Amino acid sequence: MPANADNPAGFAEAPHYHGHRERLRERFRDAGPDALSDYELLEMVLFRALPRRDVKPLAKSLIGRFGSFAEVVHAPDARLREISGLGESAIIELKLIAATASRVAKGQLKQRTVLSSWAAVIDYCRTSMAFADKEQFRILFLDKRNQLIADELQQVGTVDHTPVYPREVVKRALELSATSIIMVHNHPSGDPTPSRADILMTQNIIEIAKPLGISVHDHIIVGKNGHASLKGLRLI
CATH class of the missing domain: 3.40.140.10 (Cytidine Deaminase, domain 2)
Known part of the structure; x- marks a missing residue:
């Protein structure tokens, strides 16, 4: 394939979802988490576990199956393993979010009467x-x-x-x-x-x-x- 200005010789073109990921990160940073829907927030959780995949369809599938962001991260491991394309590393990321939320809430409770x-x-x-x-x-x-x-x-x-x-x-x-x-x-x-x-x-x-x-x-x-x-x- 001949080189051109947008794709110099020797460099692979970045996958289409890289731009989407960056736009989500910018919206999260500039407008806060309330500016993102449940599936978009879930996409961001999955970015690290699945760096070489477009995780938008997977995030939408998870919300469709379980109902909400909270229900996804608290879903039993066995049910999460039923989801095609969701491996152990991604399940650990989801469980980390659930554990973090619980630890923060417990810490706030311990600090108060x-x-x-x-x-x-x-x-x-x-x-x-x-x-x-x-x-x-x-x-x-x-x-x-x-x-x-x-x-x-x-x-x-x-x-x-x-x-x-x-x-x-x-x-x-x-x-x-x-x-x-x-x-x-x-x-x-x-x-x-x-x-x-x-x-x-x-x-x-x-x-x-x-x-x-x-x-x-x-x-x-x-x-x-x-x-x-x-x-x-x-x-x-």
């Missing part, structure tokens, strides 16, 4: 659990100043059930010298409406904990479609 930072509590719980494909039950253990002592994942169950043992919950609170707890679990269905079993289990824990000087501040249920507070709903 929990009950005066309810928005931070909700943000952390939703970031950590709302998109999980199985039910998880975790507890935030607090001291007498309502500072976070520990955040522990107690149980992981099936898609719609997590076994919770009230005496084990209270026992762990005593071991940590916690004076209060906040219970959190997710509904993989996306609907955070508390079930009758959720309410009864919470009441059972309250009855066991109260004589031992441990209060249950709340039981929060999170899902893709929002969150519910049993205390806010006056169910406890």
Whole structure:
């Protein structure tokens, strides 16, 4: 092929998507992340893992399959592996984003008095659990100043059930010298409406904990479609 001014001899022409990548980076830098759609933000995450591919079709496919940026990065590894063209390095990049979001939210929560930072509590719980494909039950253990002592994942169950043992919950609170707890679990269905079993289990824990000087501040249920507070709903 003869050389020309645009493609000097000995130099391969840059792939068409290189210009697209640079334009996305410029828009992100100049206008911020809100100027990008979910699939465009996902493209930027995939740039590093897939440097020699046009990742726009893959990003659109992921959003089409899972629904949103948040649902993609929190999707189970097994389901991500079902996507053609998405290798292990790209999956690690996605999981790194999810882990980073959770770590940042947890750091913000640790820096504050929990009950005066309810928005931070909700943000952390939703970031950590709302998109999980199985039910998880975790507890935030607090001291007498309502500072976070520990955040522990107690149980992981099936898609719609997590076994919770009230005496084990209270026992762990005593071991940590916690004076209060906040219970959190997710509904993989996306609907955070508390079930009758959720309410009864919470009441059972309250009855066991109260004589031992441990209060249950709340039981929060999170899902893709929002969150519910049993205390806010006056169910406890």
